């Protein structure tokens with residue numbers, strides 16, 4: 001089955017869980033509810049062939065439970081491929097907490113969530129995603145060891161976002177090299193959509209390199225802050241996708257490459273941090289290819305964060321974290337060339353390699 005974003009009107013027609021289009025033979029899906037703290041969460045474990053399913057927790061005000069379930073299924077599947085393509089001995093998992101992180105996140109809720117994570121005995125290991133901070137993972141750590149992304153003062157590797165941004169920057173440079181013949185981004189116009197933890201750090205790398213950066217966000221305060229700090233231009237129009245830029249970096253939420261946006265996109269390269277950028281990976285990956293737009297697969301270039309948190313499990317330090325993250329440049333170039341040689345979309349080329357590794361390990365596991 002192929003992951004696809006559906007709206008609630010379409011979703012009700014199909015079986016609620018195993019029949020969802022986003023269901024991809026996930027091993028386990030856990031629904032967590034706690035009336036006292038108001039916790040409503042879903043943990044998705046897609047695959048544990050390579051090891052425990054590691055992936056962040058997202059807190060978001062979904063319109064309905066279908067959206068939350070669809071999101072956790074898509075995100076956890078992506079984590080399996082992310083770890084496999086990056087060569088980490090981790091499976092794929094993710095969690096979503098339904099609610100507004102600004103108003104509904106409390107220490108009690110985070111700890112209760114941690115207890116649910118603990119009850120899985122290490123099959124799922126959490127970390128931060130949208131709506132989460134390092135301090136939230138520190139709270140989870142009070143009730144379970146199955147958490148990463150905790151503060152450096154508490155023995156963790158700290159906030160993974162700057163490392164994610166560095167990996168995205170490396171992937172973007174590789175895609176630029178492939179498309180424009182140079183990986184120097186000076187004078188290239190880059191649109192960064194979403195200037196949160198990762199987006200801001202990406203803006204810093206880009207402005208340091210002399211790129212012309214346009215920023216967009218739904219948070220006005222952030223826009224002003226980041227614009228002043230880095231001299232980035234705030235997007236003022238009302239149709240961001242039509243903006244004539246060289247590179248589009250989606251760093252907010254997923255599925256921004258879809259039927260409505262794809263024909264407007266002017267960028268020649270798409271490289272960003274958001275997970276699941278293609279609303280439908282089969283259709284939209286091909287459409288980008290047909291338009292001559294080079295798409296750096298999201299799960300490949302946003303792996304810096306998982307490389308960073310994996311260090312907490314494997315006890316490697318900053319030098320190795322940076323080496324592995326820098327290597328995203330080489331892997332991206334290899335995938336782009338592989339896609340061309342095999343007449344595949346770049347997304348499919350990356351998926352094939354990741355799936356091949358998972359299948360090979362599964363065979364090894366069953367023989368041992």
Ligand SMILES: NC(=O)c1ccc[n+]([C@@H]2O[C@H](COP(=O)([O-])OP(=O)(O)OC[C@H]3O[C@@H](n4cnc5c(N)ncnc54)[C@H](O)[C@@H]3O)[C@@H](O)[C@H]2O)c1
Pocket residue numbers: 128129130131160161162164193194195196197198199216217218219222251252253254273274275302303305306
């Ligand atoms: N943090 C990491 O290490 C990491 C790792 C891998 C992937 N990602 C992915 O990268 C993306 C960004 O992560 P983050 O940690 O920076 O999240 P974040 O919550 O810190 O930032 C997201 C930003 O996007 C903005 N935003 C939301 N909807 C928007 C819209 N429609 N248009 C413009 N801006 C919008 C928010 O206001 C916020 O500033 C997410 O999709 C996340 O899953 C993050």
